[in-house]
Amino acid sequence: MSEPVTIPVGDLHDVVVGRGVLGSASGLLPDGVRQVLLVRPDGLPAYADVVAGALREAGLVVHDAPVPDAERAKTAEVAAGLWAQLGRHAFTRTDAVVAVGGGTVTDLAGFVAATWLRGVPVVHVPTTLLAMVDAAVGGKTGINTAEGKNLVGAFHTPAGVVCDLDVLATLPRADLVAGLAEVVKGGFIADPGILDLVEGDPAAATRWDSPVLAELVRRKVAVKARVVAADLRESFLREVLNYGHTLGHAIEQVEGFRVRHGEAVAIGMVFAAELGHASGTVDDALLARHRSVLAAVGLPTSDRGHRFEDLLLAMGRDKKSRGARLRFVVLDGLATPVRLEDPDPALVRAAYAAVSSG
Numbered sequence: 001m002s003e004p005v006t007i008p009v010g011d012l013h014d015v016v017v018g019r020g021v022l023g024s025a026s027g028l029l030p031d032g033v034r035q036v037l038l039v040r041p042d043g044l045p046a047y048a049d050v051v052a053g054a055l056r057e058a059g060l061v062v063h064d065a066p067v068p069d070a071e072r073a074k075t076a077e078v079a080a081g082l083w084a085q086l087g088r089h090a091f092t093r094t095d096a097v098v099a100v101g102g103g104t105v106t107d108l109a110g111f112v113a114a115t116w117l118r119g120v121p122v123v124h125v126p127t128t129l130l131a132m133v134d135a136a137v138g139g140k141t142g143i144n145t146a147e148g149k150n151l152v153g154a155f156h157t158p159a160g161v162v163c164d165l166d167v168l169a170t171l172p173r174a175d176l177v178a179g180l181a182e183v184v185k186g187g188f189i190a191d192p193g194i195l196d197l198v199e200g201d202p203a204a205a206t207r208w209d210s211p212v213l214a215e216l217v218r219r220k221v222a223v224k225a226r227v228v229a230a231d232l233r234e235s236f237l238r239e240v241l242n243y244g245h246t247l248g249h250a251i252e253q254v255e256g257f258r259v260r261h262g263e264a265v266a267i268g269m270v271f272a273a274e275l276g277h278a279s280g281t282v283d284d285a286l287l288a289r290h291r292s293v294l295a296a297v298g299l300p301t302s303d304r305g306h307r308f309e310d311l312l313l314a315m316g317r318d319k320k321s322r323g324a325r326l327r328f329v330v331l332d333g334l335a336t337p338v339r340l341e342d343p344d345p346a347l348v349r350a351a352y353a354a355v356s357s358g
């Protein structure tokens with residue numbers, strides 16, 4: 001990719017995708033910002049240092065806020081620690097939060113920005129594939145509780161998002177692959193061209209510097225942008241972005257948030273395809289395509305070691321549920337997501353059995 005591209009999320013915010021663009025994050029802050037809380041994983045200072053340098057050069061005071069890695073960041077305790085820092089430095093509504101890290105960091109920092117003084121500006125600088133194509137885009141923020149994934153959160157649109165593809169050079173392969181689950185999701189729910197690209201060259205899809213991966217990032221961000229622009233607060237349409245997440249989040253919760261989100265969502269998408277197949281909206285070929293495209297990039301397609309009853313309990317806390325009724329996003333053919341409301345429990349159990357390897 002030679003020149004950075006800017007993808008608008010309606011009139012909500014822009015996403016810049018390019019190479020060597022880390023420093024441009026400072027230009028996305030609103031005028032008048034004096035100081036910034038820079039939230040980043042405690043073991044990953046390098047990219048945050050580049051962003052902090054650019055912010056200081058622009059005349060801002062930067063407060064470094066390292067947080068625990070991965071899902072350990074998404075807790076009420078960590079959020080409270082950041083609120084305390086904002087309080088000590090007397091952050092006002094003309095100050096800002098900048099997140100530099102994976103989806104756990106953008107979710108946490110976005111939530112802290114949403115809640116401090118009932119909302120201060122936030123800029124996201126995602127450093128994982130998953131955060132670039134999904135978590136940092138569109139303003140969903142949140143933290144976990146012991147009872148479930150993202151149970152506390154807010155919608156808070158970022159002032160801007162900068163995706164520097166060069167930072168993917170240091171991302172462990174397993175995390176890059178996990179991000180591809182959310183890319184593939186975009187293919188199944190809206191843009192089959194994504195699936196063609198992955199299937200055409202799975203090896204290139206998993207290489208951080210390949211033009212194929214750059215194209216996948218742009219296409220998936222565009223899918224998410226279209227959906228969010230039409231339904232920011234998830235009144236209905238936005239639920240399609242939750243494809244694979246009902247079971248995926250349940251797996252994460254019963255695992256104590258120690259599994260990668262993308263891996264859990266990959267299994268959840270095969271489960272959703274099985275549900276669609278059992279209810280007659282997904283044919284044999286589309287079901288098989290779920291397994292083959294996910295496996296081609298090294299994502300899991302089956303679950304093991306979980307009791308269905310535990311997963312069912314966790315699925316009951318999904319945000320798409322209404323009272324005691326479970327609601328799933330399933331496909332009615334490729335790229336046509338629909339809702340499956342309150343399905344026969346036997347159907348749900350059978351779909352899980354089909355993705356469970358014991």
Ligand SMILES: NC(=O)c1ccc[n+]([C@@H]2O[C@H](COP(=O)([O-])OP(=O)(O)OC[C@H]3O[C@@H](n4cnc5c(N)ncnc54)[C@H](O)[C@@H]3O)[C@@H](O)[C@H]2O)c1
Binds near residue numbers: 105
């Ligand atoms: N808000 C949303 O719309 C949304 C969408 C999708 C996912 N999510 C959330 O995102 C989270 C998952 O995000 P994730 O997959 O980015 O996980 P993550 O934030 O845990 O990052 C994965 C790992 O990569 C490390 N890392 C990050 N960037 C790196 C780099 N450039 N080089 C080397 N290491 C790097 C991190 O420190 C971490 O260990 C989940 O909590 C999920 O719920 C939110």
Ligand SMILES: O=C(O)C(=O)C[C@@H](O)[C@H](O)[C@H](O)COP(=O)(O)O
Binds near residue numbers: 140182245
């Ligand atoms: O942006 C959305 O909307 C999504 O559902 C994207 C998902 O990939 C993401 O994991 C999101 O955090 C899930 O949201 P939740 O509302 O089910 O907690």
Ligand SMILES: [Zn+2]
Binds near residue numbers: 134245265
């Ligand atoms: Zn997700």
